[in-house]
Amino acid sequence: MGREVRSGGKFAQFAAAESGRESAARSQRQLRVGEEIRHSLARIFAREQFRDPELNGQTLTVTEVRISPDLKNATVFIVVMGQVAESAEAKKVIKALSHAAPFIRGLLAKDMVLRVVPSLSFVSDASFDQAARITELLARPEIVRDIKV
Numbered sequence: 566m567g568r569e570v571r572s573g574g575k576f577a578q579f580a581a582a583e584s585g586r587e588s589a590a591r592s593q594r595q596l597r598v599g600e601e602i603r604h605s606l607a608r609i610f611a612r613e614q615f616r617d618p619e620l621n622g623q624t625l626t627v628t629e630v631r632i633s634p635d636l637k638n639a640t641v642f643i644v645v646m647g648q649v650a651e652s653a654e655a656k657k658v659i660k661a662l663s664h665a666a667p668f669i670r671g672l673l674a675k676d677m678v679l680r681v682v683p684s685l686s687f688v689s690d691a692s693f694d695q696a697a698r699i700t701e702l703l704a705r706p707e708i709v710r711d712i713k714v
Contacts, residue, residue, distance in 0.1 A: 592634065598679070599630040602639055605676045606630070609669065619661035628690045632683060639683040642690035655689050662687040
């Protein structure tokens with residue numbers, strides 16, 4: 566039999582770290598706050614002008630926000646429209662967002678009512694690239710032939 570995994574505490578953190586993944590079971594509060602932050606960031610990116618030339622003129626999509634159990638840290642997954650997640654341009658935008666994170670956090674504090682606004686870290690989201698790759702593979706003639714059988 567496997568180990569007992571509880572939804573919180575040090576044992577769950579150990580089990581998640583041991584498996585090499587983040588704990589999949591997030592609380593309802595984490596999910597709700599993460600979704601509110603995602604909506605607020607989308608509004609901020611749509612209306613704000615940034616001083617950094619790397620950010621001006623970029624169309625950004627906030628795909629997901631994962632927030633820590635203590636609600637003090639948030640990882641923001643970003644897609645730069647028209648760019649592959651691992652491209653040099655996308656990396657420049659993520660670096661610029663990381664540099665502007667304290668400013669963006671201040672804008673977030675003005676837009677939301679939270680006791681503590683979490684620290685933000687930005688990550689390029691490769692899930693859309695992976696989905697496009699899978700779609701491309703499934704569209705290949707030899708694969709289509711095998712699927713139709």
